[in-house]
Amino acid sequence: MIFTEFYNLMSLPYNIENFLLAAQTIKVCVPENHAVKDWYLQNTPASFPYWAKVWDASVGLSMFIALNEKLFFGKKVLELASGLGLPSLTVAGFADTVVCSDFINQPLQYVQLSAKENRIINLSTEKIDWNEYAKNEINEEIILLSDVNYDPDCFEELYKCFIRILQQQKTIVLSTPQRLMAKPFIEKIFPFVQQQELFNVNSKDVSVYVLKT
Numbered sequence: 001m002i003f004t005e006f007y008n009l010m011s012l013p014y015n016i017e018n019f020l021l022a023a024q025t026i027k028v029c030v031p032e033n034h035a036v037k038d039w040y041l042q043n044t045p046a047s048f049p050y051w052a053k054v055w056d057a058s059v060g061l062s063m064f065i066a067l068n069e070k071l072f073f074g075k076k077v078l079e080l081a082s083g084l085g086l087p088s089l090t091v092a093g094f095a096d097t098v099v100c101s102d103f104i105n106q107p108l109q110y111v112q113l114s115a116k117e118n119r120i121i122n123l124s125t126e127k128i129d130w131n132e133y134a135k136n137e138i139n140e141e142i143i144l145l146s147d148v149n150y151d152p153d154c155f156e157e158l159y160k161c162f163i164r165i166l167q168q169q170k171t172i173v174l175s176t177p178q179r180l181m182a183k184p185f186i187e188k189i190f191p192f193v194q195q196q197e198l199f200n201v202n203s204k205d206v207s208v209y210v211l212k213t
Helices: 031-042 055-069 086-091 106-117 153-165 178-190
Strands: 014-021 024-031 076-079 097-102 123-127 142-146 171-177 193-201 204-213
Touching: 014 055, 014 106, 024 031, 024 086, 024 106, 055 086, 055 142, 055 171, 055 193, 055 204, 076 086, 086 097, 086 106, 086 142, 097 106, 106 123, 153 171, 153 178, 153 204, 171 178, 178 193, 178 204
Parallel strands: 076 097, 076 142, 097 123, 142 171
Antiparallel strands: 014 024, 171 204, 193 204
């Protein structure tokens, strides 16, 4: 397993949350909410650490992965903006290799802990900013993203990133809650949607889209 450099959050308390996904149970190491917020207040001017929980869209994407293992079997997979990386941990059971990435290092150490808990050996972590991703040659065959289309100010750059990925004949699997503000982005990428599924997570609808050229 490849480890990245990270800030020392290892001493913070964390809980192990279990997610039953089809025939497998995935353990995710989740930092204790108050502890991680206090650490941020003391050590960094950054805003609330949104990475420090497992979001519904991440669960929905993982449910899709667990039910569509043939799509991922033997493939090289990358998750962008992973947070705590539940989809990466899930797809590792089917894929050849998995790169779990985020634009900051802090969540990736918890992904590493989770990989150990689940005895996963084909997952590595890497610091990647999706704004810079896909400007060069892409090695992975499938790109995972969950809940990235929440800020209309970023839609244009996010769309350009998607186009660069698709132009390299790669597959994108995107999960998103059914938010009104997300609708314009979904409408823009819909011509590329090859498969669409709907999941109910914590009484909320999460859509999963498979995009190809």
